[in-house]
Amino acid sequence: MEMVVMVVLVLIVLVLIVIEVVVVVMVVLVGMEVVMVVLVMVVVMYIVVMVLRVTVVVVMVVVMVMEVVVVVIVVVIVMVVMVIKWGWW
Incomplete structure (x- = not known):
């Protein structure tokens, strides 16, 4: 699970880097009028990245x-089974 999250994060970061490079190239080709739009896009992307990081932390x-809950449930089930099998004492 953690590995999947890490891979997804890396892919997202790579995509963002590619997008930024493309945007910079476009600015160089098209001219300076686009700079404001680019700045807005970059800000939006950083916000998205922050949200994703928070989301990843939440997921982790x-x-x-969940793992703790599963362990607790297993322990409780084992206890109940043992109590049923051998009684309280």
Whole structure:
């Protein structure tokens, strides 16, 4: 799960870098009128990246919580089975 998240993050970052390079090239080719648009795009992209990072952190936390919950459930089930099998004492 964590590996998948990391791979997705890397891919997203690579895509963003490519987009920024393309944008810079376009600015050089088209001229300076586009600079404001580019700045807005870059700001938006950084906001998106921040949101993605927060999302990834949330996902990691959720995964950890799920793992803990699963462990707790397994322990509870084992306890119940043992109690049913051998009684309280």
